[in-house]
Amino acid sequence: MAERLEGVGSEVDPQQFAHPTLAFLKQYWDAKRGDRRMPSRADIKPSEIKDHLGWVMMVEVLPDLVDFRYRLIGTLVTQYFLEDSTGKTVSEAFGGRADVAVKAVIAMFRKTARDCLPLRAFGDAGWIAPGFEEFETVCLPLSDDGQTCNMILHAFVFNRERVMLAREIARANGGTLLVPPPSFAREGI
Numbered sequence: 001m002a003e004r005l006e007g008v009g010s011e012v013d014p015q016q017f018a019h020p021t022l023a024f025l026k027q028y029w030d031a032k033r034g035d036r037r038m039p040s041r042a043d044i045k046p047s048e049i050k051d052h053l054g055w056v057m058m059v060e061v062l063p064d065l066v067d068f069r070y071r072l073i074g075t076l077v078t079q080y081f082l083e084d085s086t087g088k089t090v091s092e093a094f095g096g097r098a099d100v101a102v103k104a105v106i107a108m109f110r111k112t113a114r115d116c117l118p119l120r121a122f123g124d125a126g127w128i129a130p131g132f133e134e135f136e137t138v139c140l141p142l143s144d145d146g147q148t149c150n151m152i153l154h155a156f157v158f159n160r161e162r163v164m165l166a167r168e169i170a171r172a173n174g175g176t177l178l179v180p181p182p183s184f185a186r187e188g189i
Contacts, residue, residue: 007124014120019157021052022138029140038141041151059152061113068109077156112139113149
């Protein structure tokens, strides 16, 4: 990816994932494409992935790969980002963040759409705002004509329990997340 976020890595055509939802979706995508380069949007059946829908997004590829539009965003993803950006472009959804964040997210989608290959990204999400936990994501290209990627099946996962607990602690402390002293962190307390 042309733009890089500190603490974030990526992998083209990943074979292993830390989160079972991403592993499931990659296997599902592979099964749906069969011997084709990539499956179509019509091949993806919500009823077949219902246990994972909270993590799923559908992203429309806009002309010339200049930007991408969120067409569907799962409820768990909206909990993480504290807003529902359905209908917004990446530029609109991440516009209040650092410019490098917008460019990096667009670069991730652009690489997926241009190369028509799955892409995994993972790492620290401090680029969103302070206190955001680590994430793992997969971008899976979809094509109506079998050649050009026009949609991306995208899943974004995180440790939901940890994120919700951290936010509850921050709320209870007037918006400040308490960080344990270094000695506690080393001891695993």
